[in-house]
Amino acid sequence: MLPNELLDQLRSELTAIADEAGLSAVWQKYLGKQGLIKQQVKALSALAIEEKRQQGPVWQAAQQSAQELLDSRAAELVAISRQAACQTEAQEISLKPVKLGHLHPITQTIRQLNDLFIKMGYSVMEDREIETDEFCFQRLNVPMDHPARDMQDTFYLQEPNILLRTQTSSVEARLLANYKPPFKVVCPGRVYRNETVNKSNHFIFHHYQGIVVMEKVSLADLFGTFTALFQSIYGPEVKIRFRNKYYPEVEPGVGPDMQCFNCQGSGCSICKGVGWIEMGGAGLIHPKVLTMAGLDPEQWQGFAFGLGLDRWAMAHHNITDIRTLLGGNLGYKPYHHENTL
Amino acid sequence: MKILYNQIKQLVPGLVATPAEVGEALTMTGIMQESLTAVNYNGQPDTLFSLEVRQNRADCFSVLGIAREVAAYFNLPLKLPTTKAWQSTDFVLPIRIDTDQVRRVRAVKLAKAVAKPSPQWLVDYLAFYDIKSVNLAVDLSNYVMVLTGYASHLIDYDRLDGDMVWSINNKVTKVTTLDGSQIDLTGGELLISDRREIIALAGIVGTSYAAIKPETANILLEMAAYNHSLVRQNSRRLHIVTEASNKLEKDLSLAGLDYAFDLLINLLIDQIGVQVASQLFEHYPNPAQSLDIKLDPQLVSQMAGVVIGQEQSRQLLQQLGFTVNDQQTPWIVTVPIWRTDLEMAQDLVEEILRLYRFDKIPAILPNLTITPEITLPLIKAKERWRDWLVAQGWDEVLSWTMVTRANNQATNYLPWSIASTQNAINEDYPDLRQTILASLVEQSREYLKKQVPDLQIFEIGKVFGRLDDNYQEAEHLGWLLAGSDSVVEQLRQTVTGFLAWAGVDQLVWSKLEVGPTVANPYAAWQILLDSQPLGILVQLADDYNGQIMAAAEIDANLLINHLMTIDSTPATVELTQKLVSLDANLELDNRQALTAELAEISAKVGYEGLWSLSVVDEFALPNGRYRYTVRAVYKELDDQSAKKLHLQVFGLN
Numbered sequence: 005m006l007p008n009e010l011l012d013q014l015r016s017e018l019t020a021i022a023d024e025a026g027l028s029a030v031w032q033k034y035l036g037k038q039g040l041i042k043q044q045v046k047a048l049s050a051l052a053i054e055e056k057r058q059q060g061p062v063w064q065a066a067q068q069s070a071q072e073l074l075d076s077r078a079a080e081l082v083a084i085s086r087q088a089a090c091q092t093e094a095q096e097i098s099l100k101p102v103k104l105g106h107l108h109p110i111t112q113t114i115r116q117l118n119d120l121f122i123k124m125g126y127s128v129m130e131d132r133e134i135e136t137d138e139f140c141f142q143r144l145n146v147p148m149d150h151p152a153r154d155m156q157d158t159f160y161l162q163e164p165n166i167l168l169r170t171q172t173s174s175v176e177a178r179l180l181a182n183y184k185p186p187f188k189v190v191c192p193g194r195v196y197r198n199e200t201v202n203k204s205n206h207f208i209f210h211h212y213q214g215i216v217v218m219e220k221v222s223l224a225d226l227f228g229t230f231t232a233l234f235q236s237i238y239g240p241e242v243k244i245r246f247r248n249k250y251y252p253e254v255e256p257g258v259g260p261d262m263q264c265f266n267c268q269g270s271g272c273s274i275c276k277g278v279g280w281i282e283m284g285g286a287g288l289i290h291p292k293v294l295t296m297a298g299l300d301p302e303q304w305q306g307f308a309f310g311l312g313l314d315r316w317a318m319a320h321h322n323i324t325d326i327r328t329l330l331g332g333n334l335g336y337k338p339y340h341h342e343n344t345l
Numbered sequence: 346m347k348i349l350y351n352q353i354k355q356l357v358p359g360l361v362a363t364p365a366e367v368g369e370a371l372t373m374t375g376i377m378q379e380s381l382t383a384v385n386y387n388g389q390p391d392t393l394f395s396l397e398v399r400q401n402r403a404d405c406f407s408v409l410g411i412a413r414e415v416a417a418y419f420n421l422p423l424k425l426p427t428t429k430a431w432q433s434t435d436f437v438l439p440i441r442i443d444t445d446q447v448r449r450v451r452a453v454k455l456a457k458a459v460a461k462p463s464p465q466w467l468v469d470y471l472a473f474y475d476i477k478s479v480n481l482a483v484d485l486s487n488y489v490m491v492l493t494g495y496a497s498h499l500i501d502y503d504r505l506d507g508d509m510v511w512s513i514n515n516k517v518t519k520v521t522t523l524d525g526s527q528i529d530l531t532g533g534e535l536l537i538s539d540r541r542e543i544i545a546l547a548g549i550v551g552t553s554y555a556a557i558k559p560e561t562a563n564i565l566l567e568m569a570a571y572n573h574s575l576v577r578q579n580s581r582r583l584h585i586v587t588e589a590s591n592k593l594e595k596d597l598s599l600a601g602l603d604y605a606f607d608l609l610i611n612l613l614i615d616q617i618g619v620q621v622a623s624q625l626f627e628h629y630p631n632p633a634q635s636l637d638i639k640l641d642p643q644l645v646s647q648m649a650g651v652v653i654g655q656e657q658s659r660q661l662l663q664q665l666g667f668t669v670n671d672q673q674t675p676w677i678v679t680v681p682i683w684r685t686d687l688e689m690a691q692d693l694v695e696e697i698l699r700l701y702r703f704d705k706i707p708a709i710l711p712n713l714t715i716t717p718e719i720t721l722p723l724i725k726a727k728e729r730w731r732d733w734l735v736a737q738g739w740d741e742v743l744s745w746t747m748v749t750r751a752n753n754q755a756t757n758y759l760p761w762s763i764a765s766t767q768n769a770i771n772e773d774y775p776d777l778r779q780t781i782l783a784s785l786v787e788q789s790r791e792y793l794k795k796q797v798p799d800l801q802i803f804e805i806g807k808v809f810g811r812l813d814d815n816y817q818e819a820e821h822l823g824w825l826l827a828g829s830d831s832v833v834e835q836l837r838q839t840v841t842g843f844l845a846w847a848g849v850d851q852l853v854w855s856k857l858e859v860g861p862t863v864a865n866p867y868a869a870w871q872i873l874l875d876s877q878p879l880g881i882l883v884q885l886a887d888d889y890n891g892q893i894m895a896a897a898e899i900d901a902n903l904l905i906n907h908l909m910t911i912d913s914t915p916a917t918v919e920l921t922q923k924l925v926s927l928d929a930n931l932e933l934d935n936r937q938a939l940t941a942e943l944a945e946i947s948a949k950v951g952y953e954g955l956w957s958l959s960v961v962d963e964f965a966l967p968n969g970r971y972r973y974t975v976r977a978v979y980k981e982l983d984d985q986s987a988k989k990l991h992l993q994v995f996g997l998n
Contacts, residue, residue: 103799103801104735104738105737105738105739105741105801106735107731107735107741108741108743115728124713125715127716127718127719128724129719129720129721130721130723132818133807133818134764134809134816134817149578150400159766159769160766160767160768161764161765161766161777166816168766183719186714186716189719194746194806194807198766198768198770199770200770201771207747207769207770208746216713218716221711222647222648222649222650222651223649223698223703224649224706224708225650225711225713227703227706228707228708228710229711230708231708231710232710245373245704246703247372247377248374248375248699248703249377249399250375250399250400250401250402252401255691255692255695256691256699256703257695276379277380278372278378278379288648288691290691291691330744330745331745331787331788332787332788332790332791332792332794332795334742335792335795335797338798338799
């Protein structure tokens, strides 16, 4: 048989081969010791020189081509086998959605405020919720029987000295007692007032206190800080006003109001017709508060402000009932992401 | 505090500002307008202000006080009702003051009283203050109280038996007030009485004993000021709040009482025709002194942060009724007699600035000095922990920190007793939670009611208790997970992963001998860190809609304290050789022994040579011990060296 005829025959047989054993048999048939092509190559040695010179390269080339055909088919078979294995072993992804976790709205609100104040160089402080009368009231210039205590119905654990803090100003009193000024600090935290729970009021809620003590601060500094705070949350167009308001721990005392976002100042049910919404309390720290902390009010001055966090969180998260914030009425859609940027 | 626009205008005749402008002025200067309502009074349209007066301004709980503020703001004169001198007689009133809680009393006997009805304007006037008309004499005394802020008391003189005495109660246990209410007394109340009966709970309410009646001909009029704190305490304790107690619990100016007293006598003489039939009784042991405060005028600009001229400061003080001696620095500023809320220079600055108006002070973000960072590590760590948990699919909840007694008892696992409130309005929730578990279990019940799927919640918050009679609180982190059979192991992996990520490298899980009753007693573990209990992991006895619930809780304070003590070693390594994995079996009594053994092996190999050490199998042996297959992966060692080390550290030679 001529070399080309043998190679054609080999091609034809390889097409039908499906596994390595078959491939090995074909190899033996053509290139093994007794193989059809191998025999022809071996037989060359018996030929005359001229004939050997003619036939030699032909059969050598045939032998090489045969090997290439076998290698090629071997590679094909490996690929087929691998594909089959992959197919068998391939895993499938499920349709089950991945549950996402969520931060509580109060945490998100605190973070939003903390981010702003940390950028302005403030530290963040927390302190105890079980407080003494001294740090919740007396050191904030609210002595026993001061009428201002009527504004804050207090939970007592051991009347009259051990109580649940009614305001995060207690952290201010602790801070003034334990740290040397200057400092700039914000204090988020949970506070308690012994009130009946309804849609608008809860006996557990959240405050956010800011305290700055330095050698020189003024109302203009306080107003600038407060304005930056409101602008960061409500945008640069927000309208803020500052009015005089009494708080025993500050002098002068300040009532910051934000123009009603609903009626833009014309008066509606949300702002009770006055066009403004009260947003907390503030002022320059009372000299007596500094003195009680062992600081000389001639040397040190400060400002403080306090905000209620719950209503901010409620407004941002479309929550209409304050009771929702704490407890089983607040749910999170398990697959709904929140862009917290 | 309610006030009509025309009441102000009567006292400030030059007022041209509209009611809205007046309301805005009051709001900006410290007396917030809560509402402004169109009303009809005395046949005329009028405007009713509802104002929030803060507790320090005793002088502003009156029409006169508010009018005085308006006059000061608009720099207009105040026109007070005039009074005339009245004649007294030689008769000495039988009055005795047996307590130092009475700061001032003025009293006279008024004869020839005749019961008359009040004119309609007066009935309407008092109705605005929810005061019911009685007769002209009583109504006039209430009118003066509303106008000036000083309450008075009209007594049927002829009913009195013996001296009328002010004293602190130490024997009377019950009293019947004018409206017939029976009040239990506990002692310490300020009483007015005669030899027979109680005439009044002083400063709060009278009794019917000597109340004036249509036939009353002789009236004893008394007007007093007391230790306002005592009035406040008694009023709160006895749950009686009256117009009089509202006034007298404030720190009223003692000097201001003269005008109110004279005005009332003038009105009673003019309107009823009474005659003063006694000497003026005056008890005034410590007469009010005029108060001078030194003020450095520079302080005004310094506190404002904007320059306010001295002339303007002086002018504003004068508008408010202060007398300013500015011949020297500091100025000497004399406080008007009606103000009891001022004592230092900063108070005067506030007076100047509130009238100047805060909204004229610029709001500029200050360039404040850089101050040291004092944020505590736990505060920062909590935020990182929250992020980690949320990224793992956990939802954060915040719960009531006040719980039911039963809930605390079912969930507590800590060695402390309950911290309880003494005066909670809501009696169902008297206690502070002892564990986060208490809140999470309650939360799961609420979620179950609402059939919320995928329960996977955590909370970071305070827990409270009493230890050795001291109230204590700690920050805890709790998890609650509902799921299939593997939920306890899932939660163990979460807790372990979380703690390892936070920086903990050695944890011991040991069976909890006595867990909280809410837990399955056969599936409760204690988490130990440095041999200290860090927290617990439990399978809950209750299911969640057929799913198993597992909960865990750790003490965040303990964790952060531990993390503060350990050095941070980077996990990063340079790999220059292949890693060598070798297994070995250890036969030990329990997992606790295994943890100790692994720590020892790890120390023997050393940080440089060890890639990881893990338990790949646990097998209970018939002898009660366990066989653990441990896989050690060595780094930076060739096969032979690794094998040699392995045999050595595991004692396999």
